[in-house]
Amino acid sequence: MPKVSIITPCYNCDRYIGRTIESVQAQTLADWEHIIVDDGSNDRSAAIVQTYTATNQQVRLIQQTNSGVSRARNIGFAATSSSSQYLLFLDADDSLQPEMLQTLIGYLDRNPQVGLAYCDLTHVNSNDIPLKTPYFPRYAPAHHWVRELPDECSETPFSSVFSLAPIIPSISIIRRSVYQETLGWDETFGQHYEDTDLFLNIALRSQIHYLPQKLVHYRRHDQQSTADTHKFSIQEEKLYQKWLTLTTLTREQKAIVQAAWRFREGRVIPYTGLSAGNRYLKQGNILTSLRFYLGAIRRYAWSFLPG
Numbered sequence: 001m002p003k004v005s006i007i008t009p010c011y012n013c014d015r016y017i018g019r020t021i022e023s024v025q026a027q028t029l030a031d032w033e034h035i036i037v038d039d040g041s042n043d044r045s046a047a048i049v050q051t052y053t054a055t056n057q058q059v060r061l062i063q064q065t066n067s068g069v070s071r072a073r074n075i076g077f078a079a080t081s082s083s084s085q086y087l088l089f090l091d092a093d094d095s096l097q098p099e100m101l102q103t104l105i106g107y108l109d110r111n112p113q114v115g116l117a118y119c120d121l122t123h124v125n126s127n128d129i130p131l132k133t134p135y136f137p138r139y140a141p142a143h144h145w146v147r148e149l150p151d152e153c154s155e156t157p158f159s160s161v162f163s164l165a166p167i168i169p170s171i172s173i174i175r176r177s178v179y180q181e182t183l184g185w186d187e188t189f190g191q192h193y194e195d196t197d198l199f200l201n202i203a204l205r206s207q208i209h210y211l212p213q214k215l216v217h218y219r220r221h222d223q224q225s226t227a228d229t230h231k232f233s234i235q236e237e238k239l240y241q242k243w244l245t246l247t248t249l250t251r252e253q254k255a256i257v258q259a260a261w262r263f264r265e266g267r268v269i270p271y272t273g274l275s276a277g278n279r280y281l282k283q284g285n286i287l288t289s290l291r292f293y294l295g296a297i298r299r300y301a302w303s304f305l306p307g
Contacts, residue, residue: 002058003031004101004173005084007076009069010036013092014044015126016219021052021059023095023217029102033084034059036092037076040066045092070185070194073169077184087176089169093219095128100215104173107211115178115206116199118171119215126221136166138210139268146271151212158203161196162243162260163268164236167208169195171216178206189242192235200243204253266303270296 006024010017017036024034038046038061049061062079064072073089080087086105090096104117111117123131137148138160149160156165182201189197202208243257273296280289 001083002033002081003029003084004033004086004088004105005077005080005176006032006034006088006090007073007080008034008036008090008092009039009072009076010041010045010049010092011039011066011069011072012041012043012045014041014048016093017045018048018052019128020090020092020095021049023097024090025052025056026098027096027101028099029105032058032101033081035076035079036061037072038063039069039072040064068187069191070187070189073185074187077179085176087174087179088172089174091170093221094170095217095219097215097217101173103213103215104211107209108173108175111207111209113207114209115175116167116202116208117173117211118167118208119211119213121168121171121216121218122214123220124217126219128217131220138165139163139263139271141263141267144267146267149210151210154209154211156203156208156210158200158256159260159263161199161203161208162257163264164193164196167195167199168218170218172199174202175206178202181205189238190231190235192231193239194235197239197242204249204256262303266300270300270303273299 008017008020013020021034021036024032036049036059038049046061046063049059052059053061060079062075064075077087086108088101100119104119107117108114121133123133125131138156139146140149140157140160141147149156156167161167179202182198182205184198186194186197199208240261244261246257249257273292277289277292277296280286280292
C-alpha cells in the first residue's frame with residue numbers, strides 16, 4: 001500500500017533514466033511505487049529500467065508502442081495501486097532531492113484543502129551541473145492591475161495558473177482523489193501545455209499551493225521535448241481556445257475561466273509589455289520601448305470597454 005505512486009513516461013532517455021530512478025530510491029520517504037512507461041524507445045532505456053526492476057519490487061516497467069507522453073502517463077496511472085494517496089508524474093530526465101516526497105506529502109497531509117503542492121527547482125545540465133535558473137513570476141489580480149505573488153504566499157489561484165504560472169509535472173505532488181475528479185491527461189492535445197491543461201482542471205476543484213524550496217533538478221538538454229520552442233505559441237493558443245470553448249464546465253466554472261481570460265488579456269499582457277518596454281529603454285532602444293509602452297497602454301485601456 002504505497003503512500004505515493006510515481007509515474008515516469010520514458011522515451012529515449014537511456015542517458016538519464018537511471019539517475020531518475022536512483023533519486024526516487026534515495027527518498028527519505030520510502031513508501032512509494034515507481035512505474036516507468038517506456039513509450040517505444042529505440043535506445044537502451046527499457047533495458048536499463050529492467051536492471052532496477054530485477055532488484056527492487058517497488059519499480060515496475062510497462063512498455064508500449066510510441067503513443068506520446070500523455071498516453072504514457074494515463075497508462076502509468078491505470079497501473080498504480082488504488083490505495084495510494086498521492087501522485088507524482090516525474091519526467092525521465094529529471095531527479096528529486098532526497099527530501100522532496102517527504103516535504104510535499106507532509107504539506108498535503110497537513111492541508112487537506114490542497115489538491116496539488118509544488119516546489120521550486122534548480123536547472124542542471126546533462127552532467128548535473130547547476131545552471132542559472134530563470135525567474136518566472138506568479139501573476140495575480142490586484143484591484144485594477146497585477147501583482148507578482150511573493151514566495152511566502154503559498155496559494156496559486158486559478159487566474160495565476162491560467163496565466164502560465166511555472167508549474168510542471170516533475171515538481172508537483174497531486175492528491176489522488178482530486179486527480180480522479182478530472183479526465184486525466186488529454187491524449188488529443190499534444191505536447192507543450194498539456195500539463196497546464198491538467199493543472200487548470202485541478203485548480204477548478206481544489207487549491208494549488210507553492211513551497212519555495214528547491215527540491216527537484218530540472219534537466220536542460222538539446223534532446224528534451226521542450227527544446228522544440230517553435231510549438232509553444234501554437235500550443236498556447238490551442239490551450240486557450242480549448243478552455244474558452246469547453247462545454248463541460250458549470251456556469252460558475254465558466255465565470256472563473258472568463259475572469260481569468262480577462263485578467264490575462266487586460267492586465268498580464270499589458271504588465272509584461274511595460275516590463276519589456278523598461279528593459280529596452282535601459283538598453284537605449286527608445287523606439288522599441290515606445291512600441292511596447294503604447295501597445296500595453298492601448299490593451300489596458302481596451303480592457304475597460306464593455307464586452
